[in-house]
Amino acid sequence: MDNKTNKLSILIPVYNDQDVLEELNARLMQVIPAICDDFEIVLVDDGSKDKSWQKIEELKQINSHIVGIKLMRNFGQQNAIAAGLDYVHGDLIVIMDSDLQDRPEDIPKLIDALNQSDASMAIAKWKSRKDGFFKKSVSKLFYSVSRKITKIKHEPHLGVFRVIRKETVDELKKYEEKTSTTLSLLYWIGVDYVAVELERDERFAGKSGYNLKKMILLTMDRIFSFSMFPIRAAIYTGLLISAVSFIIGVILILRHFFGNVAPGWTSIVVLVLFLFGVNFIFMGIIGEYLGRVFLESKKRPKYVIKKILE
Numbered sequence: 001m002d003n004k005t006n007k008l009s010i011l012i013p014v015y016n017d018q019d020v021l022e023e024l025n026a027r028l029m030q031v032i033p034a035i036c037d038d039f040e041i042v043l044v045d046d047g048s049k050d051k052s053w054q055k056i057e058e059l060k061q062i063n064s065h066i067v068g069i070k071l072m073r074n075f076g077q078q079n080a081i082a083a084g085l086d087y088v089h090g091d092l093i094v095i096m097d098s099d100l101q102d103r104p105e106d107i108p109k110l111i112d113a114l115n116q117s118d119a120s121m122a123i124a125k126w127k128s129r130k131d132g133f134f135k136k137s138v139s140k141l142f143y144s145v146s147r148k149i150t151k152i153k154h155e156p157h158l159g160v161f162r163v164i165r166k167e168t169v170d171e172l173k174k175y176e177e178k179t180s181t182t183l184s185l186l187y188w189i190g191v192d193y194v195a196v197e198l199e200r201d202e203r204f205a206g207k208s209g210y211n212l213k214k215m216i217l218l219t220m221d222r223i224f225s226f227s228m229f230p231i232r233a234a235i236y237t238g239l240l241i242s243a244v245s246f247i248i249g250v251i252l253i254l255r256h257f258f259g260n261v262a263p264g265w266t267s268i269v270v271l272v273l274f275l276f277g278v279n280f281i282f283m284g285i286i287g288e289y290l291g292r293v294f295l296e297s298k299k300r301p302k303y304v305i306k307k308i309l310e
Contacts, residue, residue, distance in 0.1 A: 008032065008039040009090030010107075013080035017098045018050045025059050025066070027104040032065075035108050042067045043098075044084045047074030060309050068309035077160075078181040079302040085169055085182065087308075093164045101201050102161040110163040113196045120168040121186070121193035124161035126200045149229040155195055162193075178302055231287045238280025245273030 010028065014021070025041070032039050043066060045053045056068040069083060081095060092111065096102040102124065114122035160183065168191055175185055249270035 242277030
C-alpha cells in the first residue's frame, strides 16, 4: 500500500527535553517525507521547566510541519497525549516519546505492519530496553499488578510507541473520562493491535521524567479507574475482621462463664470488634458507589492549553 496517500500525524509529548528536540526534528525529517507528503509533527509541551517551548518555537520557524501545543502546567504524559489526540488531523497517528528511545527510523515498520493487517493499531514490543534496572523492575511490576487486578489485558513489553488509525482515535474521543489514562482506555475498549518487535535505545540526552512518584501515580490511575479491587478488598477485610471478632467474642463469652474475665470487659470488646468490622463493610460498599462518580462529577478538563503554534 502506498503510504503517501495518507495524511500522517506524529504526536510527541515533550517534558524538559530542550537538548533532544533539534535532533528529534532532524531525524523525523529524514524519515517522514519519504513515506508521506502530507504530515504534521505535533509537539505537546507538558509544562516543561527548561527551554523546551522556546526550542519548539525555533524549530517551527524552520519546519512548517511542526505544530506546537503548550499546556498551562504539567498535566502528565497521558493527558498531554490526550491533548494532542484532540488536535491531530492525520489518517494515521503516530505516538512516540520525545527522548529518542523510540527511533523515528522505526515509524515505517509500524506503518507497514498496520497496513498489512486489519488491526486498528501497530504497537512497538521491545525486544530489549536500555533502561536502568529500577525502571525495568517497576515497569514489570506495573504490568503484573495491572494484569491481575484489572480487566485490561495485553502482551508484556508493549511501549507507548505506536500507530493508530483515525477511526480508532475518533472512537476513543467518545469516552470523556477524566480519571483514566488514554492508552489504558484503548486496551479497555478492546482495540485490536499488531505487535512489532523493535529495539529501544538509550535516552539521547537528559533524564527520564518518570520518577518513582509518577510511576506509582500511573499505577494507581489504572487500578482505580479500571478495577474495583481496592474497595472490594476493604469489604473482604471487613468480613474477615467481623468473623475474627465473632470467634474472639465466643472465646471471651466462654471465659466469662468460667470466671476468668473482669465483669463488663467482654461485652465491650465484642461490641467494639464487631462494629469495627461492620464499619469496614459499610465504608467499602459506600466507596463502591462514590468512588466511581466523585472525580468524574467534577467535570474538570484533562488539560488546559496556554498556546498553540499552528
